[in-house]
Amino acid sequence: MRTATLLTLPVLVLAAGCSSQPEAPAAPTFHELMKDEVDANADALWDITNDAIDETAGIDPAKMTSATWTQVATRAEAVRRAALKIATLDPIVVVKPGVKISDEGLPYGHTAAQVQAAIDANPQTLRDLANALAQHMGGIAEAASAHDPAKLAPLVNNLDSVCEDCHLEYWYPDQKAAVAPYRDK
Numbered sequence: 001m002r003t004a005t006l007l008t009l010p011v012l013v014l015a016a017g018c019s020s021q022p023e024a025p026a027a028p029t030f031h032e033l034m035k036d037e038v039d040a041n042a043d044a045l046w047d048i049t050n051d052a053i054d055e056t057a058g059i060d061p062a063k064m065t066s067a068t069w070t071q072v073a074t075r076a077e078a079v080r081r082a083a084l085k086i087a088t089l090d091p092i093v094v095v096k097p098g099v100k101i102s103d104e105g106l107p108y109g110h111t112a113a114q115v116q117a118a119i120d121a122n123p124q125t126l127r128d129l130a131n132a133l134a135q136h137m138g139g140i141a142e143a144a145s146a147h148d149p150a151k152l153a154p155l156v157n158n159l160d161s162v163c164e165d166c167h168l169e170y171w172y173p174d175q176k177a178a179v180a181p182y183r184d185k
Contacts, residue, residue, distance in 0.1 A: 030086060030119070031095045031112070035102070037082035038133075042163070045075040045140070049156045052149075057157060059149035072152070073144035076137045083134035087127045092119050101171075108174050118170050129166040136162045 028036075048071055052063035086092075094116040095101060103109030110118075119126050136155065143151035161183070168176045 027089065027093070028085070029093045029095050029099075030089060031099065031101050033082050033086050033089075037085075038079050041075040041078040041082070042159070045072055045079070046156070046159075048072055048075070049152070058153040059156070061147070061149045064147070064149070069144050069147050073141045076141035076144060080134045080137035080141060083130045083137060087130035087134065092123055092126060094119065103171070108172055110171060110173070115170050118173065122169075125169060126166070129169065133162055133166070 048068050049059060052059050052061075052068070054060035054063075095112045099112065101110075101112045101115060104111050136159065140152065140155045140159070143155060164179070164183075168179060
């Protein structure tokens with residue numbers, strides 16, 4: 001009897017292990033998507049295009065190679081996809097418990113709880129801003145894929161403003177009034 005029980009135990013453990021469903025991965029937080037996907041790729045895109053800026057703030061095609069055009073398109077597409085992920089987060093969770101956001105504790109830097117409260121009060125605006133970023137990045141990817149400096153330059157030049165729209169709404173709302181006179185000029 002004891003031997004039968006000992007032989008049955010491994011079979012039961014194996015069956016339990018096989019029948020359990022793997023845990024679904026937790027959805028990324030808003031901060032993780034921003035830091036790891038949006039910011040990382042947008043910074044790389046800016047680095048590439050900044051090296052190709054001419055004296056009129058356009059993109060000098062002579063400073064772009066086939067590889068750099070591809071890198072810009074790839075980075076823009078990565079940001080586009082990340083922005084679409086942000087637009088569809090439900091619920092929108094800013095950070096995991098215990099995680100601080102960038103600039104937390106600095107002057108005008110809000111805490112994760114403050115950002116979460118602002119998003120909770122108006123999640124549709126965040127989704128709209130994320131969709132606007134996705135659309136803008138789609139334009140950058142398209143222009144880069146076509147090797148079109150005339151289309152690419154204004155999109156890259158306006159990218160900071162597109163990003164800033166969200167930052168001022170949720171991350172640094174105290175700075176809105178200070179920045180307003182300099183925007184849209």
